[in-house]
Amino acid sequence: MTFTTTIVPNFIKSLRTRRLLELLPIIVTLILAVAVSSVLLILFDANPITAFNAMWQGAFGSQNSTAETLVKATPIMFVAIGITVAFRGGVINIGGEGQMIMGAVVGTALTLSIGESLGALVIPLALCAGFIAGGIYGGIAGFLKAYYDVNEILSTIMMNQIAVQLMNFLLNGPMLDPTTEGVNNIAKTQRIPDIAELPRLSIDLGTVQLFDRTRLHAGFLIALALAVVIYILLWKTTIGYRIRAVGLNPHAARYAGIHVGRNMTLAMFLAGGCAGIAGVVQVLALGYRLQTDGSPVGFTANAGFNGIVAALFGGLNPLGAIFSSGFFGALLVGANGMQRAVGVPAAMITAINGLIVIFIVSSQIFTRRIARQRLLQPAESSPVATPIISDPSADTPTEGVLL
Amino acid sequence: MIGEIFTASLFASTIRLATPYLFASLGETLAQRSGVLNLGLDGMMLVGAFTAFYTVLQTGSLILGLLVAIITGAVMGLAMAFISVTLKAEQGISGIGVYLFGLGISELLFNKFLSTPRTVSGFPQVPLPILSDIPVIGNVLFNHNLLVYGAFLLVPAMWYVLNRTNFGLMVRAVGQTPEAADAMGVSVARIRYTTVIIGGIFAGIAGASLSIALINTFQQNLTSGLGFIAVALVYFGGWRPTGVLFGSLLFSFVNALQLQISVVGLDIPSEFAVMSPYVITLIALIFASKRQDKPDALTKPFERGG
Numbered sequence: 001m002t003f004t005t006t007i008v009p010n011f012i013k014s015l016r017t018r019r020l021l022e023l024l025p026i027i028v029t030l031i032l033a034v035a036v037s038s039v040l041l042i043l044f045d046a047n048p049i050t051a052f053n054a055m056w057q058g059a060f061g062s063q064n065s066t067a068e069t070l071v072k073a074t075p076i077m078f079v080a081i082g083i084t085v086a087f088r089g090g091v092i093n094i095g096g097e098g099q100m101i102m103g104a105v106v107g108t109a110l111t112l113s114i115g116e117s118l119g120a121l122v123i124p125l126a127l128c129a130g131f132i133a134g135g136i137y138g139g140i141a142g143f144l145k146a147y148y149d150v151n152e153i154l155s156t157i158m159m160n161q162i163a164v165q166l167m168n169f170l171l172n173g174p175m176l177d178p179t180t181e182g183v184n185n186i187a188k189t190q191r192i193p194d195i196a197e198l199p200r201l202s203i204d205l206g207t208v209q210l211f212d213r214t215r216l217h218a219g220f221l222i223a224l225a226l227a228v229v230i231y232i233l234l235w236k237t238t239i240g241y242r243i244r245a246v247g248l249n250p251h252a253a254r255y256a257g258i259h260v261g262r263n264m265t266l267a268m269f270l271a272g273g274c275a276g277i278a279g280v281v282q283v284l285a286l287g288y289r290l291q292t293d294g295s296p297v298g299f300t301a302n303a304g305f306n307g308i309v310a311a312l313f314g315g316l317n318p319l320g321a322i323f324s325s326g327f328f329g330a331l332l333v334g335a336n337g338m339q340r341a342v343g344v345p346a347a348m349i350t351a352i353n354g355l356i357v358i359f360i361v362s363s364q365i366f367t368r369r370i371a372r373q374r375l376l377q378p379a380e381s382s383p384v385a386t387p388i389i390s391d392p393s394a395d396t397p398t399e400g401v402l403l
Numbered sequence: 404m405i406g407e408i409f410t411a412s413l414f415a416s417t418i419r420l421a422t423p424y425l426f427a428s429l430g431e432t433l434a435q436r437s438g439v440l441n442l443g444l445d446g447m448m449l450v451g452a453f454t455a456f457y458t459v460l461q462t463g464s465l466i467l468g469l470l471v472a473i474i475t476g477a478v479m480g481l482a483m484a485f486i487s488v489t490l491k492a493e494q495g496i497s498g499i500g501v502y503l504f505g506l507g508i509s510e511l512l513f514n515k516f517l518s519t520p521r522t523v524s525g526f527p528q529v530p531l532p533i534l535s536d537i538p539v540i541g542n543v544l545f546n547h548n549l550l551v552y553g554a555f556l557l558v559p560a561m562w563y564v565l566n567r568t569n570f571g572l573m574v575r576a577v578g579q580t581p582e583a584a585d586a587m588g589v590s591v592a593r594i595r596y597t598t599v600i601i602g603g604i605f606a607g608i609a610g611a612s613l614s615i616a617l618i619n620t621f622q623q624n625l626t627s628g629l630g631f632i633a634v635a636l637v638y639f640g641g642w643r644p645t646g647v648l649f650g651s652l653l654f655s656f657v658n659a660l661q662l663q664i665s666v667v668g669l670d671i672p673s674e675f676a677v678m679s680p681y682v683i684t685l686i687a688l689i690f691a692s693k694r695q696d697k698p699d700a701l702t703k704p705f706e707r708g709g
Contacts, residue, residue, distance in 0.1 A: 092493075092495045092496060094499060144688075144689060150688045151638065153442060153495045153498075153499075154634065154635045154638065154684075154688055155685060155688055157631045158631075158635065158681040158685045159681075159685065161628060161677075161681040162681050162682060162685070165674040165675070165677050165678035165681075166674070166678070169674035169675065172672075172674070173672065296624075296627065296628070308496075308499060309503070312496070344515070345511050347508075347510035347514055348507065349507065350503055350504075350506055350507025350510065351503070351506075351508040351511055353503050354446070354499075354500045354501065354505070354507055355504055356500070357499060357500030358501065358504065361486075361493050361496045361497045362486050362490040362492045364492065364493075365490050365491055
């Protein structure tokens with residue numbers, strides 16, 4: 001009866017401590033973020049409880065606001081799922097913005113040019129086109145890092161700006177809707193054909209219709225499905241194993257016969273692809289055309305950056321990203337409610353997002369310390385596996401930085 | 404047409420517009436030479452730009468505005484140093500956090516206290532006696548505000564500090580082989596704190612140079628990513644002040660050219676003009692990566708016996 005008396009309880013125990021340790025930075029961060037927000041609110045002469053309540057009401061107060069929260073969360077979720085793959089592969093992808101734009105541009109171009117003739121296939125093909133376009137754009141940064149030692153943070157930031165300008169050029173020139181030229185200074189393409197529209201979701205519960213007449217769309221379900229696919233890819237396939245091995249320790253991976261450069265590029269291709277889908281979905285489900293006010297975040301609404309925060313907050317796990325993206329969607333939608341209620345500008349959320357990033361990466365030192373102590377105690381089973389982001393170009397194996 | 408574009412005023416604005424790049428990337432050079440990649444530069448510039456602008460708007464004192472930008476820059480530098488040196492957090496990601504914080508807090512303060520863009524009268528032009536009377540060159544080089552002169556004087560100053568002082572030697576040692584520096588009794592942490600705080604101060608001044616010397620206004624995301632280019636310029640310039648000077652001038656030239664082209668009304672899509680510095684940076688990064696003088700310990704937290 002050793003199985004039930006020792007192995008199972010031990011397994012549960014190890015699972016529990018491991019989960020706790022992985023969740024610790026997130027819990028600590030959440031507490032700190034609430035504390036700092038409260039201080040900021042008090043400094044702005046606002047009652048934190050009123051403000052948080054207004055936020056909650058703004059995000060979940062009605063079916064419509066809940067739907068808006070999920071609509072806002074959807075692109076963040078796509079990007080966050082992708083960034084999870086990149087980070088797990090040891091590549092810091094700041095290029096979600098640019099990859100989203102490239103996906104949207106190519107997906108929209110395909111839909112507008114031959115969408116009508118594709119019939120029902122138009123939506124999957126447009127999503128694929130977006131995935132490939134975003135993937136190639138991300139893959140370039142991964143390739144440059146792997147083979148030319150180009151800092152991927154800087155290259156992706158530059159590529160974000162290049163993508164924005166490319167989109168602005170296309171929307172003001174080749175892709176401009178001839179009928180709306182110059183109206184409201186908003187550059188936009190023609191409307192996509194009806195058949196390419198992603199359907200809105202409403203749940204029929206017999207007596208009540210959930211999310212009827214809201215903007216909640218099928219893209220949300222695609223994001224959920226993608227999270228599951230990427231989870232399986234990362235943890236149940238050889239491809240995912242190789243990517244994670246490269247991220248954990250590129251030197252060890254190389255000795256084990258894993259092609260580091262190829263897997264880094266692949267991780268960035270997948271990351272860019274996920275962001276690319278986000279771009280297409282925004283077009284096919286919400287605006288029905290690609291449009292921007294010309295500013296860097298005119299199309300993406302900062303989803304590329306918020307995706308980074310959500311990926312970290314989701315513990316670099318695609319399933320965690322579902323919840324963290326929902327959380328940030330709620331923050332963004334709720335912030336408007338807060339601004340109306342207590343007069344504190346919604347930009348506070350951007351500042352808090354920054355602090356969340358800082359808190360999460362800074363708290364790693366403490367989890368690392370606990371993990372090390374755990375390793376030194378032979379009684380404890382199951383050492384904690386956490387990915388390492390380190391510099392693969394270094395000649396000597398480095399300890400790297402736990403994430 | 405060519406004559407209409409390449410005027411003396413084009414070169415004068417090239418010099419002027421180099422100011423924020425120079426301040427930000429020379430400070431960043433110092434930090435990176437000691438082994439810390441401060442990616443939050445843009446956020447620090449934004450906060451510096453807002454605080455300087457608001458101070459000048461309220462008090463009318465330019466010096467006080469600059470001083471406030473220096474203090475806020477130093478405080479944010481201290482925070483970045485604490486995160487990257489003491490807490491040993493991943494520098495790239497925490498830098499993005501600092502950037503988002505700066506972006507958000509500057510917009511928050513702007514919306515709360517100003518809400519609409521206003522202008523101040525910034526640092527006035529100070530023509531240098533005699534030198535500014537030289538035809539053409541005098542106007543291009545010697546008829547600017549004090550911050551412009553300061554930025555260019557910082558180039559030789561930073562070169563001197565890095566290459567000819569004891570402190571500079573320690574900075575380079577800490578960035579190259581922190582273990583050896585530590586063994587020789589140099590405090591790696593103290594050097595890195597110092598360089599990152601100095602980098603923060605210059606980022607604050609760079610922000611102030613935009614809001615109270617060059618543009619004389621503040622709005623959301625005033626820098627629009629200038630700080631990230633400044634970080635890339637350090638790679639571009641091969642971690643040397645002279646290289647950074649060259650890169651800054653190249654970028655400010657492209658900026659000035661862009662303005663000039665729109666003034667003259669040339670039929671070149673402005674998007675390509677805006678895009679070009681980023682393309683140049685990307686290409687430069689590919690070549691910069693092959694350089695030998697990259698600090699070996701860049702982005703690597705130091706741990707004794709690690």
